[in-house]
Amino acid sequence: MRLLRIPPGAFIGMIVTGVFVLAAVFAPLIAPYGMAEIVGGVWEPMSSQHWLGTDNLGRDLLSRIIYGARTTLAIAAAATLLSFFLGASLGMIAAEARGLVDQVLSRGVDLLMSIPTLIFALVVLSVMPGTIPTLILVMGILDSTRVFRLARAVAVDIRVMDYVEAAKLRGEGRFWIITREILPNALSTLVAEFGLRFIFMVLFLSALSFLGLGIQPPEADWGGMVKENKAGIVFGIPAALVPAAMIALLAISVNLVADWILNRTSNLKGSGADA
Template identity: 75%
Template sequence: MSVTTTRRPALPRIPIGAAIGLFFTTLFGITAVFAPLLAPHGLGEIVGDVWLPMSAEHWLGTDNLGRDLLSRMIYGARTTIFIAAVATAISFMLGSLLGFTAAVVGGWFDLVMSRLVDLLMSIPTLIFALVVLSVLPSNLLTLILVMGILDATRVYRLSRAVAVDINVMDFVEAAKLRGEGRAWIIFREILPNALSPLVSELGLRFIYAVLFLSALSFLGLGVQPPEADWGGMVKENKDGIVFGVPAALIPAAAIAALAISVNLVADWILNRTTSLKGGRGNV
């Protein structure tokens, strides 16, 4: 008498690098969402002397004005991640839609859009943003829109290049022969097959947005006081480096940790989606 055993499908194993990246990315995300609950002090509350060392009362010490650095870091995570995430979402929605449309429509629309994007990309992004932000009102909406529109040029280039290759494939030609419209071609034929490179680019664009925001805040045209973000905190406490105060190095380390962790997760997702596609193709 034989007993048949049912094997459960093995759970996908996460590489150690991706697991570390996922842990820190989740940690940063939770910190950003629950910042008011996690911060021991208020955003602008003066709690002691200037640049106090780390202690049981102030785990990361105080900043250049005597504010609790841990609380500022927690609120800074919320501002930095929120602005970078929204700007990245805008850049992907705008850039991918225009890129796919240019590849499908072609003709004069593709020519005009490509030359306009070439013009914007020929100007150094940081200099262009500094000029625009120095003229427009300094608020979060302006900052997010400027970052999103400037970053959309990179997404446009990638999405158009991917869509041009997919647009000439047999299944797209078959959809055109069935009489499907351009919206169907873009969202039902091209978009699902372009997700792998776009997912990888999503992580890179988010990292770029974090670094770009930090650079703008360090130069004084990003997040304005009394709001906190990590780039602005580096600027506020940079004079303490001369005296051996780590208040400027802690937010800089947080920026690097966020960038590395998101990059590890994005690489794992790209490898995962690519292997899944390859496995389905061999069946």
Template identity: 60%
Template sequence: MIRSLSLLPGVLGMLLFVGVALAAPWIAPYAADQIVGGPWEFASARFPLGTDNLGRDLFSRLVWGTRVSLGVTLLATLLAFILGTLLGFIAGYCRGWVDQLISRLNDMLMAIPTLILALVVLALLPKTLPVIILVLGVLESTRVLRVARSLAVDIAAQEYIEVARLRGERIGWILWREMLPNALTTLIAEFALRFIFILLFLSALSFLGLGIQPPTADWGGLARDNKDGILFGVWAALIPGAAIALLALCLNSVADTLLGRRGRRWQE
């Protein structure tokens, strides 16, 4: 009962962010790149959150930035999970040289600091949305692969997997119909956690100038554009940070609840 109550605020918060992203054209009073006032104006009836360093409505840019940040993060997280789960399940199920090859290549990628590797790659490639999604997805798939492999090793030792082998089922059928449903709860919880890590990663890249490029609005770019305002008592740079923190709390509450339910089921 307590866990169900803790899940509700997280789900409602996630729905709020998703609703803002989907309804951005109707919620935002101005275009993301439209200059409508003076630089760093304070909050008013016309500008609920004030203006940014160029005189653009901060509320409108935050709304549009929510759509861009969540959209890019979602696509990158889906790519990371498709790639990481597939390779992790194959490694955990097949074992032997297949497991060694996949795991050692994965360890090589994880040995390189993720931020440094992303900075090097994005400095060489065009910083378009597909490239950013591909880089984030591939780099974060290494973490997903480890989780998926660990789950696959445990599940592959179960009797129903051996029965499926004896029936002559193909590896694709076993991975999709037998292993994935039994690992789904943990993977969903990991998806929630990995989503916020990728969002933070994307925001960090944008803050450093190698993520979403201007004039497209995203949360990391909003913090970068307005960071100098803190010196003058303007807190515009902290607003996207607050949005990231709130979304992280919502996602973590959902992930913790899912993991707690899985733990109770295993104990039973």
């Protein structure tokens, strides 16, 4: 019965997102060929052997898309988790501590946000080792500034509620108030924002790979695949458009689910207020 209450758009988003996740997890079992295996000519058309054709080196495009889903989703998810851990933790600490702690953290975040994120990432990655942990660390830290702003704003609203004041009167410490009062009540907003930040990470990673500072060949990721096959667009070869379409499809499906979660939690809060 609960499935019937899910809007069609959100339900479709769940299915599409689930397909991407399953493809990423079981990539070695699903992909018909190896990630870097050359199995045909350059930019061969779609056929029964190669459902999406081949890429600029003669590798199976469908296999590259499936392996690319594993790389793209794994790195984007890890970077998003890091950004939320840093941003939400520091944002709630700033909101609860106030005073000098709030000012130092907030001005530090303002300083980072004053520099364009992509330019900052390109500068940092150009002088640091081009490894996946470095990529995740840079992406996570840069995006944590946005999460910090959201978490702090939500926490500031929650900390003036009666139940928080009651906890302070009972003598509860700041850590207890943050973890037991503020975080549970801010969780729905943060969960909805998680989906949006995850898609931003996918787009961010794709942009870095397209510019040559993201995932390095022969590893497959969707942004890098667009770069590898972009020359074929001039000749009417759609090899670069397929990974671009996967990025767009993933973004739409995750946003549909995130919007539904946000609307659902907002409605629940409204119903509770009316009651």
